[in-house]
Amino acid sequence: MSSPAPERTSETGTDVLREVQDRVLWLSTAIIDHANRVRPNPTGLKVGGHQASSASMVSIMTALWFARLRAEDRVSVKPHASPVLHAINYLLGDLDERYLTSLREFGGLQSYPSRSKDPDQVDYSTGSVGIGATAPLWGAMARRYVESSTGGAGTGRQYSLVGDAELDEGAVWEAVLDPTVAELGEVVWIVDLNRQSLDRVVPNIGATRLQGMFDAAGWQVLTVKYGRLLQDLFERPGGEALRSRIDEMANPEYQRLLRCTPAQLRERLASPELSPLLDTLDDTTLHAAIRNLGGHDLPALLDAFDAIDDRRPTVVFAYTVKGFGLASEGHPQNHSSLLTAGQVGELAARVGTSPGEPWRKFEDGSAAARLCADTATRLRREPVVPHRIPPIPADIGRTPSGRATTQAALGRALLDLTREAPEAAKLVVTLCPDVSSSTNLGGWVNKVGVWSPQERVDWFADDPETILHWRERPTGQHLELGIAETNLVGALGELGATWSRWGRPLLPIGVLYDPFVERALEPWSFGIYAGGQSILVGTPSGVTLAPEGGAHQSVTTPSVGLEQPGCITYEPAFALDVEWTLLASLARLGRPDGTSAYLRLSTRPVEQSLAAVPSDPAARERRRRQVVAGAYPLRTAAVASPDVTIVTMGALVTEALTAADRLDALGKHADVVCVTSPGLLFRALQARAGQGSAGQGSADTWILDSALPAERSAPMVTVLDGHPHTLAFLANVHRVRAAHLGVTQFGQSGDLDSVYRHHGIDADSMIRAALDVAD
Secondary structure, three states, X not given: OOOOOOOOOOHHHHHHHHHXXXXXXXXXXXXXXXXXXXXXXXXXXXXXXXHHHHHOOHHHHHHHHHHHOOOOOEEEOOHHHHHXXXXXXXXXOOOXXXXXXXXXXXXXXXXXXXXXXXXXXXXXXXXOOOHHHHHHHHHHHHHHHHHHHOOOOOOOOEEEEEEHHHHHOHHHHHHHOOHHHHHOOOEEEEEEEOXXXXXXXXXXXXXXHHHHHXXXXXOEEEXXXXXXXXXXXXXXXXXXXXXXXXXXXOHHHHHHHOOOOHHHHHHHHOOOOOHHHHOOOOHHHHHHHOOOEHHHOHHHHHHHHHOOOOOOOEEEEEEOOOOOOOOOXXXXXXXXXXXXXXXXXXXXXXXXXXXXXXXXXXXOOOHHHHHHHHHHHHHOOOOOOOOOOOOOOOOOOOOOOXXXXXXXXXXXXXXXXXXXXXXXXXXXXXXXXXXXXXXOOHHHHHHHXXXXXXXXXXXXXXXXXXXXXXXXXXXXXXXXXXXXXXXXXXXXXXXXXXXXXXXXXXXXXXXXXXXXXXXXXXXXHHHHHOOOOOEEEEOOOOOOOHHHOHHHOOOXXXXXXXXXXXXXXXXXXXXXXXXXXXXXXXXXOOOOOOOEEEEEOOOOOEEHHHHOOOXXXXXXXXXXXXXXXXXXEEEOOOOOOOOEEEEEEHHHHHHHHHHHHHHHHOOOOEEEEEEOOHHHHHHHHHHHOOOOOOOOOOOOOHHHHHHOOHXXXXXXEEXXXXXXXXXXXXXXXXXXXXXXXXXXXXXXXXXXXXXXXHHOOOHHHHHHHHHHHHO
């Protein structure tokens, strides 16, 4: 249920807001000052923080939190303004005083807002430029999806507080231009237009061009450029000349005026057109007027917030001064600069506090204290009550036969889930960047439909030649985005966070071409860091996609999966392996101790009888546990001690078994081990050596003895369709001689045999390597 909108702010209320604004400015500045100048720093390494970047956001955040925000709203705060967020949360009673001295300290306040690591309320993790800005777009989409599928997500605006330099990121525009975003009226971006980057004043930030780009994308565009003082001056004789002078000057020239004394201002602005106005202004008024931008004028900001049209996304361009209210305001190199002790003292005196009592709150009973208390009550949220995911089967019970691909097995497993566990299947939501049919999700899409905020007509429903039926409705379970992988994984992360936002877990699966996983890796990794739990499927993969050539052949993605925190990676060889690993991955989603997964699949058909799945139920369950834990012995030579162990993964299982047969004919007996998860095996090896990192979780060390028993240790050949170092660590399980085959260069087009031979991952190459290590 939506909470009532806050009442409009009176002039008296504006005075109280200004008092709170000053205290927020002080606290955010003091938090950074304490971390750098007061807290002991034995190493002498830079601690850092951004006093100027925080200061430019203080007015915007004060107006939003203390006058317009509602409990159901969510806000993404630009990374460098994290101290402002913590200062506000402290005044609202959501942050204990002891944390104010812990910015960037181990276990303390994070450098940038973090949902998972900060002790106070943070709605969105930010820090990777552009990703935190776009997250509320996907958060809005996720909220709507939950509300239309299971209910319980309520309403509320999704705000992004964006630094203007973040608009340089391509990911921002990929998100803004997605057609679905234009329908998300609850989205509001507030751009902190301070016209500075890290190193300089941006010569021409092109605000008009940016406004036009948002407008063309269907957004409402609001601009808060000038404050009330300047607006009043513009109405006086000479005022229009002042407006034109400021409008037309370059950003660096304007920034230079902020560093001038009143006398210097008069000299720089002197002109016959301006004299009628300048001659009537005292020095204090002139000095205040030149920095009276709309982003620091509370009434102007509140008017803009009240003008938001909830029928389409809105962007508010708020002109600000970087470092507003600080001695460093407007300086081109103020990005990471720190106030001196003297400047800190001057700030304290001006805002009515004391460096000796930096964390003092407002006096009980004062108007400012009442505003803080009333705001805390208004923004208080009910605790999230997590809903449990219905049971997910570990084994659906089929044993695939014939020739099949792991890519096709994904679509089949999803369809099987709808029959075997329909309640759990209702929580599955799949996403694609325009590759549903080419990644074998057509059957699933036909069954569950495509999600859309509103139902649309399927004009090809009566066309008998149409195989993929595109039925768009609010009850659909497939989301189709444009060809922009960052959008896909951004949405994936937010759909994977609904369990913690509203207690309504989903089971999100994103499918894209494996060569483009690395393009999407940063936002997906950041989504995991922020608490989003999801499954990313990369398919097709590797040089096995031979005809596509080097442009579409992934090399390093297996090791990316191995190294990604918060994620378990699988590369199954057989269809049943896909089912088992997918079901296990789904069962790990949507819970506080949950884990994301990455499945690397292939379009190469493999004879399923090669899997030699045991028919005995107990033996089958043992195989399933091995598959999920990371590896299993696929073929055991009929000798007490093999001459070599071939360890393979994914599509190369056929070549590995062929090589084992030929080695046997040469009198060299080979065991074949099929790896499904190099990451789990590495974790097990680290745990067995007592080297697992804190927070890594438990590791199934038994899998090493099961897949690579000590009594059968032998020289080893590892081989995969990816970089060879992915499996190279396995030689350390028993410290054996080893050769490691894989792909170390860009691919070429060609038939499968030629491409495998070119990269040295064919059966002949395996045999040569095995003979070398076995001698």
